[in-house]
Amino acid sequence: MATTQNFLPELVGSMSQGAAGNPTVAVMEAAFTHHGLHWRYVNMEVAPADLGNAVRGAKAMGFRGFNCSLPHKVTVIPHLDGLGESAGIMGAVNCVVRRDDRLIGENTDGKGFLKSLAPVVDPRGKSVVLFGAGGASRAIAVELGLAGIKKIIIVNRSPARGAELVTLLRDKLQLDAELAVWTGDYAVPADIDIVINGTSIGLYDGDARLAVDTHTLRPGVAVADVIFSPPLTRFLRDARARGCTVLDGLGMLVNQGIVAVQLWTGITPDADVMCHALENALGL
Structure with a gap:
């Protein structure tokens, strides 16, 4: 060679x-x-x-x-x-x-996400809901913490894995982080500015549904998905219908x-x- x-x-x-x-x-x-x-x-x-x-x-x-x-x-x-x-x-x-x-x-996972998020919203001082605690979510959460977000809620089905990420964010970044165990449709709190799907739900399946109460998505909230295929996931379509600003995974x-x-x-x-x-x- x-x-x-x-x-x-x-x-x-x-x-x-x-x-x-x-x-x-x-x-x-x-x-x-x-x-x-x-x-x-x-x-x-x-x-x-x-x-x-x-x-x-x-x-x-x-x-x-x-x-x-x-x-x-x-x-x-x-x-x-x-x-x-x-x-x-x-x-x-x-x-x-x-x-x-x-x-x-x-x-570069989280860095790529932040670069794609920048034209939509400045994360500094914002409150975030992040679905998932796997590799993509972990990278995104750390970069958001380094960028100066106000607080983050990690929504995850596995309490142990979710708690591990929350502990990391608290201990290493002194970030206001909390865990919400994901059971049923998650209701997004009214004070949230950015909602992110960091899971693989929707990859190559445009009809796959993220377990979220979309009626709790307020108009103007930034809603992002890491899924790149299809770019417009069902989660993003539902969010757009609620008047949210959506960001697909192609930019990331x-x-x-x-x-x-x-x-x-x-x-x-x-x-x-x-x-x-x-x-x-x-x-x-």
Whole structure:
């Protein structure tokens, strides 16, 4: 194999869709091509038992960085040389950057969400409801905390997992955080400014229903969904019908890519080019 410094692999788990089915490949390749960068983004499946060897191999061959998807976001950490601020707080990595001879773990999930949220609402001083306590929700909650939100309610079916995230936010960010155990349709409190679905409910299923009492969604509230396919989930359609300002998951996915390219190359890629590539990859 070539030992070029311009070779970017993506390390993915055995449950990966594979290179042909991963829209991120098209998005990254479009950015590199548009900016005349001699870089490649290659999707690979790496079994959990082989993760350490894969990371050492990437370092030995001069890879400039790579992404990690589940199930590697936590288990990759012992194989790295350090962590960025938010990745260290949340204990999860989805983007690794080579800095000199060190591999540093970052997390672009929450950063991508914040960049997509910015044109809709400034989260500083706002009150938030976040559904889910998995990887995406964890990253979003940490970045919202770092951005200065007023308070956050984590709504989750598993009390233990939800409480773990709430404790992290309280202890590491001194954030006003509370847990609401998700049973039945959740009623959104009247003082909430931002509502976010951080779960996988609705992915590839436009009719899947999030268990929320949509009558408690006030007009003008910002309602966001991390789901990118379909972009307009049932949750967002219901929220729009209530007069809410809605934000789909396409922007989060594109902005994750933008942040990653910035970390790897030092340039800010063209967002329109990446968004167009994503829409083409998804057949939108």
